[in-house]
Amino acid sequence: MRRRARRPRAATTVALLAATLTASLAAGCTGHGGASDDGRGQLRTPAPSPSTGTADTGPSPSASPRTGSVLAVKIDNAPDARPQTGLDAADVVYAEQVEGGLSRLMAVYATRFPKAVGPVRSARESDLELLRQFDRPTLAFSGAQHKLLPLIDKASLRAVPPELAGDAYYRGSGKAAPHNLYLRPTRLAPSAPGADALTTGFHYGAAPAGGTPQTSRTVRYPAARFTFTWSGDRGRWQVSMDGTRAVSPDGRPVAPATVVVQYVQVRRSAFHDFLGNNTPYTQTVGTGKATVLRDGRAYDADWSRRRAVDGTEFTAPDGTPLNFAPGQVWVLFAKAP
Incomplete structure (x- = not known):
C-alpha cells in the first residue's frame, strides 16, 4: 500500500459553529447540526434545482482550494432526503449507523466532481478516524454537536461547513429543511484530485477464484436497511x-460495482443527540471479517487496518489481496457478532 507524506496540522475556525439542530429524530436529524441546518446563516436562497445547482464560477475565496486531497461529504439518508444528489459520482460511499438506529452516508470524491452533492448533513466522531486514511481530506458537513467541534478543529483534515464557505452551499427546492442543503464541490476545489488521492488500501483487478453465487444481500441496522440486488445486464449492484x-x-x-459488508465494533460514544440518544462510535481501525460482493458472487474476507493513517486491506482466507471490481465501492459498517 502506498504511503504518503503528512502535512502539518492547521487549526480551523470550526468553532464558529455554535448552534445545534432542533428537528425530528424520526426524520433522521440528530441535533448535531450547525446554524446552517435551520435555513439561516450564510446560505444563498432562493435555491436552484438540486440536480444541477447554479452555474459554477470557481472556488469560494474563503475555501483555500486544495487539489491533491479527496472531498468527503456527509449525506443525509432519511426518507425525506431521497433521492440524493451526486451519490452516483462518488468513488466510495460509506454507510454507518447513527442515533436511533438510523443510517447516514459519507461519499468520497477523487476522480470526478458532480455539479452538486446532497443533502448535506452533520458530522460524527467516527468520521474523524475514518478520514485519517487520506492526506488532509476536505470534509463538507452541515454542522456538528458543539462538544465535538474541538475534536474536528484538531483533526488532520480541512473542515468546511457552510459558515466557512457559504457560497459553496445552497438550499434546494422541493424538500423541506433540514433535508435541502446542497454543496457545489467546485466551489471548494477547482477540480478533482485524481485516483492517487484514494489511499483506501483497496485492490482492484480480476475477480478472485471461488466465491458463492449471490443475487441479493440485505444489511440491517436497528431502524434502517440496505439491499443490494445484482444486475447481470448492468454488471452492477442496484441499491x-x-x-x-x-x-x-x-x-x-x-449501482456500485463492489459492495463490502465490513463487520466492526460499534460502541457507545461520549456524545448524545438532543433527545438523549447515544451516538454510536464505529471503530474502523483494527481487524475483523467482511463479505465482499462483486460480479454476482459473495466472497469471505478478512480486513485489517492497523493504524488510523493506513487504508484498509481486504484479503481472502489464504491471505492474498481480494480484488474489487473497477468502479464505485460501497462499504457498509455492520456490527460484528
Whole structure:
C-alpha cells in the first residue's frame, strides 16, 4: 500500500459553529447540526434545482482550494432526503449507523466532481478516524454537536461547513429543511484530485477464484436497511434503502460495482443527540471479517487496518489481496457478532 507524506496540522475556525439542530429524530436529524441546518446563516436562497445547482464560477475565496486531497461529504439518508444528489459520482460511499438506529452516508470524491452533492448533513466522531486514511481530506458537513467541534478543529483534515464557505452551499427546492442543503464541490476545489488521492488500501483487478453465487444481500441496522440486488445486464449492484430503490434525481440508478459488508465494533460514544440518544462510535481501525460482493458472487474476507493513517486491506482466507471490481465501492459498517 502506498504511503504518503503528512502535512502539518492547521487549526480551523470550526468553532464558529455554535448552534445545534432542533428537528425530528424520526426524520433522521440528530441535533448535531450547525446554524446552517435551520435555513439561516450564510446560505444563498432562493435555491436552484438540486440536480444541477447554479452555474459554477470557481472556488469560494474563503475555501483555500486544495487539489491533491479527496472531498468527503456527509449525506443525509432519511426518507425525506431521497433521492440524493451526486451519490452516483462518488468513488466510495460509506454507510454507518447513527442515533436511533438510523443510517447516514459519507461519499468520497477523487476522480470526478458532480455539479452538486446532497443533502448535506452533520458530522460524527467516527468520521474523524475514518478520514485519517487520506492526506488532509476536505470534509463538507452541515454542522456538528458543539462538544465535538474541538475534536474536528484538531483533526488532520480541512473542515468546511457552510459558515466557512457559504457560497459553496445552497438550499434546494422541493424538500423541506433540514433535508435541502446542497454543496457545489467546485466551489471548494477547482477540480478533482485524481485516483492517487484514494489511499483506501483497496485492490482492484480480476475477480478472485471461488466465491458463492449471490443475487441479493440485505444489511440491517436497528431502524434502517440496505439491499443490494445484482444486475447481470448492468454488471452492477442496484441499491435499495429502506425498501426504496436508490436513484439520482433524474432517475438513474445508484449501482456500485463492489459492495463490502465490513463487520466492526460499534460502541457507545461520549456524545448524545438532543433527545438523549447515544451516538454510536464505529471503530474502523483494527481487524475483523467482511463479505465482499462483486460480479454476482459473495466472497469471505478478512480486513485489517492497523493504524488510523493506513487504508484498509481486504484479503481472502489464504491471505492474498481480494480484488474489487473497477468502479464505485460501497462499504457498509455492520456490527460484528
